[in-house]
Amino acid sequence: MSIDISRVPSPCYVLEEDKLVGNLKLLKRVQEQSGCKIILALKGYSMWSTFDLIKQYLPGCTASSLYELKLSDEKFGGENHIYSAAFRDDEFDEICSMAGHLVFNSVNQWQRFGAKAVAAGVSCGIRVNPGIAEVETDLYNPCFSGSRLGVRPEHLHGADLAGIEGMHAHALCENLADSSVTLIDAFEARFADYIPALKWVNFGGGHLITHKDYDADKLIRRIREFKAKWDVEVYLEPGGAIGWRTGPLIASVLDIVPTDGLPVAILDISATAHMPDVLEMPYRPAVTGSGGANEKPHTYRLGGTSCLAGDVIGDYSFDEPLQAGTRLVFEDMIHYTMVKTTMFNGVRHPDIGIWHSNDSFELVRRFTYEDFRDRLS
Numbered sequence: 001m002s003i004d005i006s007r008v009p010s011p012c013y014v015l016e017e018d019k020l021v022g023n024l025k026l027l028k029r030v031q032e033q034s035g036c037k038i039i040l041a042l043k044g045y046s047m048w049s050t051f052d053l054i055k056q057y058l059p060g061c062t063a064s065s066l067y068e069l070k071l072s073d074e075k076f077g078g079e080n081h082i083y084s085a086a087f088r089d090d091e092f093d094e095i096c097s098m099a100g101h102l103v104f105n106s107v108n109q110w111q112r113f114g115a116k117a118v119a120a121g122v123s124c125g126i127r128v129n130p131g132i133a134e135v136e137t138d139l140y141n142p143c144f145s146g147s148r149l150g151v152r153p154e155h156l157h158g159a160d161l162a163g164i165e166g167m168h169a170h171a172l173c174e175n176l177a178d179s180s181v182t183l184i185d186a187f188e189a190r191f192a193d194y195i196p197a198l199k200w201v202n203f204g205g206g207h208l209i210t211h212k213d214y215d216a217d218k219l220i221r222r223i224r225e226f227k228a229k230w231d232v233e234v235y236l237e238p239g240g241a242i243g244w245r246t247g248p249l250i251a252s253v254l255d256i257v258p259t260d261g262l263p264v265a266i267l268d269i270s271a272t273a274h275m276p277d278v279l280e281m282p283y284r285p286a287v288t289g290s291g292g293a294n295e296k297p298h299t300y301r302l303g304g305t306s307c308l309a310g311d312v313i314g315d316y317s318f319d320e321p322l323q324a325g326t327r328l329v330f331e332d333m334i335h336y337t338m339v340k341t342t343m344f345n346g347v348r349h350p351d352i353g354i355w356h357s358n359d360s361f362e363l364v365r366r367f368t369y370e371d372f373r374d375r376l377s
Contacts, residue, residue, distance in 0.1 A: 040242055
């Protein structure tokens with residue numbers, strides 16, 4: 001089944017239901033065969049119109065803020081986990097009223113808030129930094145030198161961890177199975193003295209289990225070994241793996257602008273507002289049917305509608321000339337992309353839709369001027 005883009009408005013993020021179900025079925029197999037629990041990291045995927053489907057396969061969500069936790073509690077209704085680099089006094093009581101598992105980023109935060117969380121019946125953990133280098137780009141590497149995320153082994157020495165029931169070790173970003181195993185090995189080597197006192201260990205996100213080259217069986221074997229040795233509950237919390245390759249962003253050409261270099265196709269989307277990782281990482285998203293510059297007969301630079309001079313997606317070539325109204329399909333735009341969008345410049349935000357398994361299209365959200373206005377004051 002493929003999307004009929006003529007039936008989809010532009011611009012629009014389109015979640016392909018069949019592809020989401022395929023990912024979820026694989027994650028369910030990993031859970032069943034390894035004995036672990038896989039929860040949805042909302043920082044990577046929070047399209048709550050699909051939560052009723054996702055909760056048939058996954059037991060809950062993990063949040064990075066009060067608002068994400070409220071979304072998990074309100075729209076998913078399963079296990080509620082939360083971690084934050086630092087919690088606020090004025091939010092902590094509300095967090096404790098919803099969270100089942102809560103992870104502190106430092107010994108200081110545990111000492112400050114831990115007693116209150118334990119008294120509220122929350123299972124508390126602490127994030128640790130296993131000190132591995134599996135992510136090349138520092139922007140996405142939780143373990144780069146000087147990282148603020150997680151406690152290094154030397155900083156745990158002498159700390160009073162009585163009441164801590166779990167440890168959380170997040171060190172990956174879109175990594176394959178060898179890196180998942182490296183993380184588990186490193187955690188076991190560096191924090192073995194603490195594991196006997198724990199009820200659970202969370203190996204975080206970044207395990208790109210649904211990638212075609214990910215060896216899920218290798219992960220399953222390693223988790224089974226870890227659980228057999230230590231008798232603890234094991235959690236994984238990928239976000240990207242849930243939404244991986246589950247749908248595109250449909251866009252249209254508005255104009256072709258001649259320059260002293262390549263002609264620029266102005267699209268009805270914006271890199272800075274709608275695909276921020278294109279500029280932050282940076283990376284070049286795939287466009288269906290396109291090639292690299294000069295690979296095909298007609299080469300263009302694709303640009304957005306915002307006033308940012310660098311709102312440029314990249315250089316692409318096509319078999320036929322682009323013109324106003326030409327539709328383009330930016331592949332794999334569901335995970336991380338949608339959660340990071342902004343309304344910068346008041347540029348129209350793409351719609352959100354679902355292409356269902358029965359070959360029907362459902363428009364689930366259209367953004368309006370009021371959405372833009374109400375973010376401001």
